Amino acid sequence: MLRFVTAGSVDDGKSTLIGRLLFDARQIFEDQLAWIAQASEGRGGDGALDLALLTDGLRDERAQGITIDVAYRYFATARRRFIIADAPGHLDYTRNMVTGASTADVAVILIDARRAVPSQARRHALIVSLLGVSHLVVCVNKMDLVEYDAAAFERIVAEFTGFATRLEIRDVTFIPVCALHGDNVVERSVAMPWYRGSPLLYHLEHVHIASDRNLIDARFPVQCVTREPAREFRGYAGRMAAGVLRRGDDVVVLPSGQCTQISHILTFEGEVEEAYPPLAVTLTLTDPVAVGRGDLLCRPDNRPTVARAVDAMVCWMGDRPLTPGARYVMKHTTRAVRAQVDAIHYEIDVATLHRRPASALARNDIGRVRLRVPDAILADPYRRSRATGSFILIDPTTNETVGGGMVEGATS
């Protein structure tokens, strides 16, 4: 199963690309086609099917002609099952791009072949890199409007590469496409014989993502305590966040530091020998140690930091800016703790990737922030383990999720 997020500016043709992908892969159903045909007429186009309508689902955005919220689409080929997170390109909705990218294995960014790399594409590339998405596909779209010219494609490749070298994305692929006519989306383009790479769908079907998981650092955040008094059963339910745990392994419970062993790894189907991400299991321990939700099990010689202060990259999404001294609730794995902003180290200028000082982070800003968490979180750097390196910030007065953060450094 592969999850990919799509991003691009309004008018770059992202929705058309997805519609084309689904249409050419024969994943669009007849009733959906009928609905598109009907709605395309209402739009006053030239009668051609407006495939973008497939993904613009809400009333408001159909009226406005833009995408407001992340839409999830599902399709499968013989080779792979896909989940598309279609994120809006409008500046105001960057928070939705962050949402879509947070669970993505691959990011697909669209750039209009006629223009220079826009700031919105840079912002998306930065977010993709920050959120640890390992694979990026840049589709240079509307190639028909530049006469399928290889030089136009190469120019964008060069410009984007220059920008992206400073980002930490392992694998970047460029594909020249025309979403409107279907070139290089599913079918290879006959108009661009100079392009020797794969069409988009082939690339998505074959990109290797299995090695992106962390199978080294065992991390088991306790989600619930399961009790069955009749059988004197007490188990700890949760999902393996990273690494592998086996029956009999020595483990330590954090933050208390108590040591014990795993006596059984249980599932509804029965006992298993080992647990690894993303499986949900219930563990029992050999000693009657005190364990509750929010605690974490790991190996004694490989622990996350019991952190009372963290330095993190934060994407701000709230209406009210983040400022030093502000207090939030931080949710990190299964732990919800008080957090206070100690300092804002800097904000990132998305266009240049340069850092600049900031006294506050406003909605859609990205910056490096120091937070104090007196009740501690059990953290790893995000680069090492997404699940134990990520957190959200909640405004306790409104209950809104106002920020997403990625741990870079943690101190006890």
Next chain:
Amino acid sequence: MAYEVPHLRALEAEAIHVVREIHAQLDRPVLLFSGGKDSVVLLRLAEKAFWPAALPFPVLHVDTGHNFPEVLEFRDRRIGEIGARLIVASVEATIAAGRVEEERGPRASRNRLQTTTLLDAIAEHRFDAALGGARRDEERSRAKERVFSFRDEFGQWEPRRQRPELWDLYNGRVRPGEHVRVFPLSNWTELDVWEYIACEGLTVPSIYFAHPREVFMHDGMLFAVGPVVQPPEGQPVFMTSVRYRTVGDMSCTGAVRSTASSIDAVIREIAATRVTERGETRADDRYCQDGMETRKREGYF
């Protein structure tokens, strides 16, 4: 390959994680059960999430009074097997109490009335979370739904006010009177649901499988002749082999011609189908392009 997880197992693990989060974060959750295939899967996932302990919260069925009798019988049997506490909220009672008015006319249905009954039940029992089996692939406005979907004190859904959902960190914080609808099957497709049912050996109401029924054509869909729906003047009635792809209530759920009488046959049929589940069989979605979105804003499932 070492540590490879088949996609159905990955979806299952994600759903179990979501169910456990609800239990951990909220005080009074309830599981919405219609007897349909999605709620059958949801119930199994909830069983797995808390095993070996029993389901720690009750199950709620909003009964329109127009349910297929096979579905009601199935509901009672299945809930009895699990030993869960079943609460039935009745749309007929809501109508009798004067809270809503029965629709009239050729397209009358109690579908939309369910919203009031549901919200009343949530208020009466002070539920702060309701788990449902809705999937994102079902319908356009559901494609944008969060896993944890916030509803205000009127039970209403405002798409622009939903909380960003990052990684698998869910924010279920609510104030008294508010509640959150949670959809553990958000990323499952119709095919995934059936494959899981096959894989787990789950039973579903018999109407999902081909059987002979007296039907008539109306609005491009096949409807069963019954106490709730009668054919319009002059519309021919005929006997044919049909099954139901979705279980709504009898007034707005169409049947499809089919000979698929086993789960494997149903799966083959769905894999080859060219029409979506709701497109083929749900009259409630057809009445306007925005049918589902409008109902959701009012507080529908």
